[in-house]
Amino acid sequence: MTANVVDRPVRPTPGSGTGFRAVVGRIRRDRWAVTAAVVIAVFVVVALAAPLIARISGQDPYGYNVGALNDFGAPRGSLGGMSAEHWFGVEPLTGRDLFAIVTYGARTSLGIGLAATVFSLVIGVLVGVTTGFFGGWYDRVLSRVVDVMFGFPSLVFMIALTAIVPTSFPKPVLVVLVIGFFGWPAVARVIRGQTLSLRERNYVVASTAMGAGRWHVIRTQLLPNLAATITVYATISIPSMIGAEAALSFLAVGVTPPTPSWGRSIGDAVGWVQTDPMYLVFPGAALFLVTLAFNVLGDALRDALDPRGGSR
Amino acid sequence: MTDPILQVRGLRVAFGDAEPVVRDVSFDLTPGRVLALVGESGSGKSVSAMSVLGLLPPQARVTGSARFRGEELVGAPVEELRQVRGAGIGVVFQEPMNSFTPVLSIGTQIAEAVRAHPTTLDRAGVSARVDELLRSAGIADPARIRKAFPHELSGGQLQRAMIAMALAGDPVALIADEPTTALDVTVQAGILDLLRNLCRDRGLAVLLITHDMGVVADVADEVLVMRRGDPVEHGSVVDLFARPQAEYTRALLAAVPALEVRPASASDGASAETRAERPDSRPTSRATSSSASVADDAGRASRPVVARLRDVGVRYSRRGDPTVSGIDLELHAGETLGLVGESGSGKTTIGRALAGLVPVVEGTVDVDGQDLRTARGRRLRDIRKRVGIVFQDPASSLNPRQSIGWSIAEPLLVHEPSADRPARVRELLEAVQLDPSWAERFPHQLSGGQRQRVAVARALALRPALLIADEPTSALDVTVQAAVLDLLRDLQDEFGFGCLLVSHDLAVVRQLADRVAVLHHGRIVEHGTTQAVLDDPQEDYTRMLLAAAPVADPARQAERRRAWREWEGVVA
Numbered sequence: 001m002t003a004n005v006v007d008r009p010v011r012p013t014p015g016s017g018t019g020f021r022a023v024v025g026r027i028r029r030d031r032w033a034v035t036a037a038v039v040i041a042v043f044v045v046v047a048l049a050a051p052l053i054a055r056i057s058g059q060d061p062y063g064y065n066v067g068a069l070n071d072f073g074a075p076r077g078s079l080g081g082m083s084a085e086h087w088f089g090v091e092p093l094t095g096r097d098l099f100a101i102v103t104y105g106a107r108t109s110l111g112i113g114l115a116a117t118v119f120s121l122v123i124g125v126l127v128g129v130t131t132g133f134f135g136g137w138y139d140r141v142l143s144r145v146v147d148v149m150f151g152f153p154s155l156v157f158m159i160a161l162t163a164i165v166p167t168s169f170p171k172p173v174l175v176v177l178v179i180g181f182f183g184w185p186a187v188a189r190v191i192r193g194q195t196l197s198l199r200e201r202n203y204v205v206a207s208t209a210m211g212a213g214r215w216h217v218i219r220t221q222l223l224p225n226l227a228a229t230i231t232v233y234a235t236i237s238i239p240s241m242i243g244a245e246a247a248l249s250f251l252a253v254g255v256t257p258p259t260p261s262w263g264r265s266i267g268d269a270v271g272w273v274q275t276d277p278m279y280l281v282f283p284g285a286a287l288f289l290v291t292l293a294f295n296v297l298g299d300a301l302r303d304a305l306d307p308r309g310g311s312r
Numbered sequence: 313m314t315d316p317i318l319q320v321r322g323l324r325v326a327f328g329d330a331e332p333v334v335r336d337v338s339f340d341l342t343p344g345r346v347l348a349l350v351g352e353s354g355s356g357k358s359v360s361a362m363s364v365l366g367l368l369p370p371q372a373r374v375t376g377s378a379r380f381r382g383e384e385l386v387g388a389p390v391e392e393l394r395q396v397r398g399a400g401i402g403v404v405f406q407e408p409m410n411s412f413t414p415v416l417s418i419g420t421q422i423a424e425a426v427r428a429h430p431t432t433l434d435r436a437g438v439s440a441r442v443d444e445l446l447r448s449a450g451i452a453d454p455a456r457i458r459k460a461f462p463h464e465l466s467g468g469q470l471q472r473a474m475i476a477m478a479l480a481g482d483p484v485a486l487i488a489d490e491p492t493t494a495l496d497v498t499v500q501a502g503i504l505d506l507l508r509n510l511c512r513d514r515g516l517a518v519l520l521i522t523h524d525m526g527v528v529a530d531v532a533d534e535v536l537v538m539r540r541g542d543p544v545e546h547g548s549v550v551d552l553f554a555r556p557q558a559e560y561t562r563a564l565l566a567a568v569p570a571l572e573v574r575p576a577s578a579s580d581g582a583s584a585e586t587r588a589e590r591p592d593s594r595p596t597s598r599a600t601s602s603s604a605s606v607a608d609d610a611g612r613a614s615r616p617v618v619a620r621l622r623d624v625g626v627r628y629s630r631r632g633d634p635t636v637s638g639i640d641l642e643l644h645a646g647e648t649l650g651l652v653g654e655s656g657s658g659k660t661t662i663g664r665a666l667a668g669l670v671p672v673v674e675g676t677v678d679v680d681g682q683d684l685r686t687a688r689g690r691r692l693r694d695i696r697k698r699v700g701i702v703f704q705d706p707a708s709s710l711n712p713r714q715s716i717g718w719s720i721a722e723p724l725l726v727h728e729p730s731a732d733r734p735a736r737v738r739e740l741l742e743a744v745q746l747d748p749s750w751a752e753r754f755p756h757q758l759s760g761g762q763r764q765r766v767a768v769a770r771a772l773a774l775r776p777a778l779l780i781a782d783e784p785t786s787a788l789d790v791t792v793q794a795a796v797l798d799l800l801r802d803l804q805d806e807f808g809f810g811c812l813l814v815s816h817d818l819a820v821v822r823q824l825a826d827r828v829a830v831l832h833h834g835r836i837v838e839h840g841t842t843q844a845v846l847d848d849p850q851e852d853y854t855r856m857l858l859a860a861a862p863v864a865d866p867a868r869q870a871e872r873r874r875a876w877r878e879w880e881g882v883v884a
Contacts, residue, residue, distance in 0.1 A: 202704075
C-alpha cells in the first residue's frame with residue numbers, strides 16, 4: 001500500500017535548506033565572508049598564541065626599553081621606532097614593544113568581547129524566549145524592564161559603575177559584566193519577537209496540545225528554530241562588545257594598566273598623534289579589522305541562513 | 313461563433329536550465345466563453361497563464377507562441393506588454409486580502425488602475441468611472457466601498473473590488489487565477505456568478521485557473537486539464553464530465569468527494585472503479601448505505617463517550633460577544649462528528665477548546681471522562697495525552713529542524729520515555745502508509761500529502777481517545793485528499809478513536825462523518841446524522857450552504873445554481 005505515496009519522492013534541492021553543510025557551502029562561495037573568516041581566525045590564533053609569538057619576537061608587553069626612546073620620550077628612529085627588534089615600533093614614554101602590546105591586546109579585546117557576548121546572549125535568549133512564550137504579566141513586567149534598559153544612558157552608567165566598584169574586584173570580569181548587562185535587552189527583544197511568531201506555528205501548538213511541558217517545547221521546538229537568529233546576532237554583537245571595551249579603556253575606566261588593551265593604546269596615542277602617528281595606526285588598524293571582519297561574516301551568515309535568499 | 317482573441321500554441325516554460333515546467337500547451341480564448349485550466353498543484357496552470365502576460369520571474373524561459381489579436385506576446389518588449397496588461401487582458405489573483413495595498417483606500421487604488429492607461433477623464437470623471445466599475449462588479453453601494461480601506465472589507469467584497477480593478481482598462485480578456493479558493497462557498501458562488509455574467513454580458517473571454525472540479529462544472533464552457541506541465545485533455549465541459557477520455561481526468565473526477573447522493577442507476581464508472589479497487593473497505597459514502605448506518609447508530613450509542621461539551625462558550629477578548637456559545641456536542645468512540653460552517657463560524661475554536669488550547673468561559677468540557685476546563689498542570693497534560701490533533705496546513709505542522717521520526721516520537725518522548733521509540737515510529741509510519749525508512753527525513757523533503765500523513769502518525773502515537781482533524785485536507789490536492797480521507801477512515805477502524813472533523817467542505821464531511829453539526833456565527837444551527845442534515849436539511853442556512861457548494865457535474869450544477877439563488881434571497 002505504500003506504492004501510491006512513494007511514487008513521487010521529493011528530493012531536497014541541493015544548495016537550499018539551512019543545514020550546517022548547506023550554510024557552510026554558501027559561506028564558502030562568498031569571497032568577502034571567507035576573507036572575514038580568515039581574518040577572524042588569524043586574530044584568534046594570535047590571541048591564543050600571544051606568549052609564543054612574543055617569544056619569537058623576543059619581546060614582552062611589560063618590559064620597558066628606555067633605550068629605544070629619545071630625550072623627549074618619543075621613539076628613536078622613523079615610523080615610531082620600527083626596527084628588526086621592534087616590529088611595530090615602541091610605545092612612547094615607556095619604550096614597551098608595540099607588537100607585543102597589539103598581540104596581547106587581542107587577548108583582552110577578543111576575550112572580553114566574546115565573554116560579554118555570551119553573557120548577554122544567555123540572559124537575552126532566556127528572557128526573550130520565556131517572555132515571548134509565556135506571555136501574561138511576566139511578559140509585561142520584563143518587557144517594561146527591557147524598555148527601561150533601552151532608555152538608560154548606558155555609557156554614563158558603565159563609567160560610573162567601573163569607577164565605584166572596589167579595585168580589588170578583577171577589572172576584566174567587571175568590564176564583561178557591565179558590557180554584557182547592557183547588551184541583553186536588544187537580544188531579548190529580537191528573540192521575543194521571533195518567539196511570538198513561532199508560538200503560533202502549528203508544530204508548536206501541536207507540541208503543547210499533546211501535553212508537552214513548557215520547557216520541553218522551548219528546548220525542542222523553539223530553540224532549534226531560533227538557532228539561526230542567535231548565531232547571526234552573536235556574530236554581529238561581538239564587534240560592538242569589542243568596541244565597547246575599547247571605548248571604556250579609551251576613557252581609562254576599562255582594564256587596568258599595564259594589561260595591554262587596544263582601546264587604552266588608542267586613547268594614549270591620541271595625545272602623540274603629531275609626533276608619533278604609528279602609535280595610533282597599529283592598535284587602531286587591529287580594532288578596525290576585527291570589527292569589520294565580524295560584521296561582514298555576520299552579514300554573510302544572515303544571508304546564508306535565509307533559505308529564500310542566495311540569489312545575490 | 314466569434315474568432316478567438318488569444319491563441320496560444322506550443323507554449324513551453326522552463327526555469328533556468330531545469331526541466332520545462334510547461335510543455336506544449338495550446339489553447340484559445342474566445343469572447344463570451346470561459347476556458348478553465350484545471351490541474352493539481354505543480355501542474356503548471358498558473359505559470360502558463362502568467363507567461364502570456366510576461367509576468368514570470370526573469371529566469372523563466374518562455375518559448376512557443378501567444379497571439380493576442382494577432383500580435384505576438386511571447387518575447388515582446390515590455391512596453392508592448394504593458395499595453396496589453398490591463399487594457400487588453402485583466403488579471404484577478406487568488407488572495408484578495410494580499411492583492412491590495414493596506415494603506416490606500418479601495419477607490420484610490422482602482423482610480424490608479426483607471427489612470428494607468430491613457431485617459432481623458434478629469435477628477436470627477438475618474439471617480440464616476442470607479443463607481444461604475446464597482447457597480448459592474450456587483451457592489452451595491454460603491455460610495456462606501458470606494459472610501460473603505462482593505463482591512464474594513466470582507467474577502468468577497470475585496471475580490472469584487474479586485475475584479476472591478478481588473479476591468480478598469482476595459483479588457484477584452486480576463487485571467488482569474490484561483491479567484492475563489494480563499495473564499496467561503498457562499499461567497500464563491502456569488503463571485504462565480506459575477507464572472508459568468510461579465511463573460512456573457514460584456515463578451516469577455518475568461519481564462520479561469522482552478523483546482524476545483526465543482527467550479528469548473530459551474531462556470532466553464534471549455535476545459536483544459538493539465539498534469540505536471542503536460543496538457544492531458546481538452547474539450548467542452550459537457551463532454552469532459554460525461555465522457556472523460558484521459559485516464560488522469562477520470563482519476564481526478566473520481567477523487568472528487570460526492571456532495572450529493574448519487575442515484576444507484578447513475579452510470580458513474582469512475583467511482584465504481586475506485587470502489588472495486590478497495591473491496592475490503594467500507595462504501596465510499598457512509599450515508600448512502602442507509603440500512604448499515606441505522607445498525608451502526610444503535611451500536612454507537614453503547615460505546616463510551618470520548619468528548620462531551622455542555623453549553624460551552626469561548627471568548628478571546630474581554631469585551632464583545634463570545635466567539636462561540638451554547639455549544640452542546642457529544643462524541644462516542646469510533647464515531648466521526650463533522651463540524652461545518654463558513655470561516656469565522658467558530659469551528660476551529662471548538663476543536664481547540666477540546667484540546668484545552670483556548671479559554672473556555674462557560675459550560676463544561678469533558679474529554680475521556682475528565683473535566684478539561686478546571687484541569688491545570690499535570691492533570692491537563694494527562695488529558696491532552698488522550699487527544700491528537702491534525703492541523704490544516706501541512707507546511708507548518710511539522711518542525712522544520714527536526715526529522716519526521718523525531719516529530720512522530722515527540723508524544724512518546726513526553727509521556728512514555730521508556731517506550732521503544734524507533735519501533736513505534738516504524739509502526740506508525742507503516743500505519744499511515746509511508747516508508748518506515750523515511751524517519752530520518754526532514755519535512756522539506758516531503759510533499760504536502762506526505763507531511764499530512766506524518767502529522768496523522770504523530771497525532772496517533774499515544775493511541776488517543778479523540779482525534780481532532782482541523783481541515784485535514786483543505787490544503788491538499790483532490791487526489792491526495794481522497795487518499796488521506798481513506799487513510800483516516802481505515803485508521804479509525806483500526807484504532808477506534810472518536811474523530812472531530814472540522815471542515816468547510818460538505819462533501820468531505822459527507823464522506824467521513826457519521827453525524828454533522830452546522831455552525832453559524834458561533835452557534836449550532838443544525839445537528840443530526842449526516843444523512844439527515846445533508847439530504848434533508850431543516851434550516852434555511854444549511855440549505856443555502858448546501859446549495860452554494862458546486863458539484864462536479866455541469867447539468868446538476870446548473871440546477872443547483874438556480875436553487876442557490878433562491879436560498880440566497882431567503883437567507884439574506
